[in-house]
Amino acid sequence: MRRNLSRARRLVVKVGSALVTGDGAGLALERLAEWARQIAALREAGRELLLVSSGAIAAGMQRLGWQVRPSAMNKLQAAAAVGQMGLAQAYENGFSRHGLASAQILLTHEDLADRMRYLNARSTLLALVGLGVVPVINENDTVVTDEIRFGDNDTLGALVANLVEADALVILTDQDGLYTADPRLDPAATLVREHRADDPALEAMAGGAGSGIALGGMLTKVRAARRAARSGAHTVIASGREPDVLLRLCRGEALGTLLYATATPLAARKQWLADHLQLAGSLILDAGAVAALASGRSLLPVGVAAVEGEFQRGAAVACRAPDGTEIARGLVNYSSSEARRIARHASAEIESLLGYVDEPELIHRDNLVLR
Numbered sequence: 001m002r003r004n005l006s007r008a009r010r011l012v013v014k015v016g017s018a019l020v021t022g023d024g025a026g027l028a029l030e031r032l033a034e035w036a037r038q039i040a041a042l043r044e045a046g047r048e049l050l051l052v053s054s055g056a057i058a059a060g061m062q063r064l065g066w067q068v069r070p071s072a073m074n075k076l077q078a079a080a081a082v083g084q085m086g087l088a089q090a091y092e093n094g095f096s097r098h099g100l101a102s103a104q105i106l107l108t109h110e111d112l113a114d115r116m117r118y119l120n121a122r123s124t125l126l127a128l129v130g131l132g133v134v135p136v137i138n139e140n141d142t143v144v145t146d147e148i149r150f151g152d153n154d155t156l157g158a159l160v161a162n163l164v165e166a167d168a169l170v171i172l173t174d175q176d177g178l179y180t181a182d183p184r185l186d187p188a189a190t191l192v193r194e195h196r197a198d199d200p201a202l203e204a205m206a207g208g209a210g211s212g213i214a215l216g217g218m219l220t221k222v223r224a225a226r227r228a229a230r231s232g233a234h235t236v237i238a239s240g241r242e243p244d245v246l247l248r249l250c251r252g253e254a255l256g257t258l259l260y261a262t263a264t265p266l267a268a269r270k271q272w273l274a275d276h277l278q279l280a281g282s283l284i285l286d287a288g289a290v291a292a293l294a295s296g297r298s299l300l301p302v303g304v305a306a307v308e309g310e311f312q313r314g315a316a317v318a319c320r321a322p323d324g325t326e327i328a329r330g331l332v333n334y335s336s337s338e339a340r341r342i343a344r345h346a347s348a349e350i351e352s353l354l355g356y357v358d359e360p361e362l363i364h365r366d367n368l369v370l371r
Contacts (some may be wrong), residue, residue, distance in 0.1 A: 005234060006252035008167035010048040010129070012233075013039070014157030014224075018174045019240040020055030020087070026062040027055070027090050031240070035172075036094030038246040039134060043100065047250065048129045050164060052137045052157040053091070059083030084138070091136045101133045106140035109278060112159055113316075118272055122163050129164070158224035162231040162271055169228040170249060171221050172240030177257035178218055182207050197229035197259040222259070229261035231271055270369040273316065279329060281309025281336055282318040283362070290321050293328050298361040299368065301350065304343040311336045319363070330368035333359040 015035065022028040039049050057076055060083030061069065070076055088104045095102045105125065111117045128135045139156055154171060161169040181189040195202060206219040218237075225235035238245055238256025249255055266274060285293070289303025299319060311317060312335050319328040332339065334354075339362060341353050347360035 005168050005236060005249055005258070008234070008250065009046070010050075010164065010166045011042075011168045011170055011250075012050045012052060012157055012161045012164070012166045013170045013172065013246065014052040014153055015054065015172045015240055016153070016174065017054040017058040019172060020053060021058040021062060023174075027059050027086055029090055029094075032090050033094045033097070035240075035246070036091065036100075037098060038244060040095065040098035040100050041247060042250060043132070043134070045250075050125060050129065050135045050137060050160060050166070051091070052153055052160055053087065054138070054153040056080045056083040056087050056138055059086050087138075088136065091134075095134055101131075103128050103133050103135050105135050105137045107137060107156065108140045112163070112272075113276055113278065115272065118163070125160070125164050152220045154220040154224040155227070158227035158233075158235075159275055161228040161233045162275055165231055165265075166228075166233050169224070169233050169235045170246065171224065171235060171237045172245065173218075173221065173237060174240065175218065175237075176239050177237045177255075178202070178205060178222065178259075180205050192257045193254060194258045194260065196262055197225040197235060198262060202226075202259070225259035227275065229259070229263065230266050230274055232261050232263075232265035234261055235259045266369065269366075273329060273331065273367070274369045274371075276316040276329060279309075279318045280311035280315035281307065282320050282326075283307060283332075283339070284320050284322065284324075285327075287322065289319075290327060293319060293368065293370065296365060298365040299328075299330065299363040300347055300360070301339070301342040301362050302344060302346050304339065304362060307336055307339045307343060309336060313338075313358075317363075319368070326371050328368055328370045330363035332363055334362060 019031060020028060039051065042049055057079045060079030063082050063086065064079060091102050107121065111121050125135055137160055139153060157169055157171060176191055178192045179189040180192060183189040202222045203219060206222045207217065221237050228235050236249055236256050236258050238249065242255060245255060283304050284306040285303050286305050289299060292303060293299060311332065313333060314331055316329060317332050318326045319330060321327050334342065338354055342350050345353060351357040
């Protein structure tokens with residue numbers, strides 16, 4: 001399976017805050033320069049690379065003299081604004097030494113949740129890659145709010161891998177990879193060398209959050225791998241402190257943990273839909289509707305037992321089993337108030353209940369993706 005990575009043409013590389021900032025001591029300029037050197041070598045060999053870099057908030061904290069990550073959004077945004085300047089300059093200097101141009105791309109979830117902005121982001125990134133420019137991507141922490149956050153750059157890395165249809169996602173961290181248990185607490189824990197990205201058992205191995213500098217932990221990396229696998233991308237979680245880690249991985253060397261994709265990549269529109277991180281509401285289904293969706297059919301109003309939340313026509317909503325488990329998500333043909341009026345009714349009754357009928361389905365199967 002490692003040979004698949006050696007054949008990967010387009011890669012997304014994500015580097016974490018602890019690595020970028022030397023565990024919060026300030027930007028680790030030598031390490032950034034090393035990654036730039038390796039990326040330049042891979043570009044020379046015909047690979048396409050996009051870099052997702054954490055570190056703006058952590059770098060800003062260091063410049064501002066803060067030892068503890070603040071919880072107030074305005075302070076986090078101030079730290080990001082200060083740190084982003086130094087981070088972008090450091091990467092620009094590193095890549096320019098090897099004759100490469102870099103570009104700063106700042107994204108929010110809104111950029112990817114809106115179909116047109118999603119396509120625009122994709123076009124921009126692919127244009128930059130085609131021009132030989134290395135995109136350096138980060139969450140736009142200076143303007144983002146809790147409601148539109150990605151939450152961590154592992155998730156952002158996976159979304160970018162989906163967005164540009166990358167062959168692989170490489171997550172560089174301060175750990176050797178994923179262990180069967182926390183090696184700090186369990187001396188019998190062993191490194192997971194290879195595993196299916198979609199195996200639910202991985203989350204139990206992954207544990208909790210990371211350091212006080214980084215927001216994510218191994219759990220976010222496992223979930224990112226599962227998300228990246230939707231578009232057929234394999235994920236490697238490896239130590240960013242390993243010498244020549246990117247070059248060695250691309251030679252097929254068995255470093256870190258490989259979480260490989262097994263499923264056929266989702267079609268582009270359904271992939272975009274699956275990547276919605278915030279949903280406008282939920283539809284609680286009965287057992288018959290759950291079975292219908294599992295067999296590839298559309299969601300009809302008669303199968304909806306309850307409607308949660310307030311949303312408009314075209315919003316992305318979750319479809320949940322009677323026990324609350326999300327089984328699918330899709331784009332609704334009716335608003336929440338309309339959905340409540342037609343729930344539990346046959347499609348033939350929609351016009352008499354609403355005075356009009358747009359579609360016989362509450363969610364058409366072309367606008368629905370199973371989880």
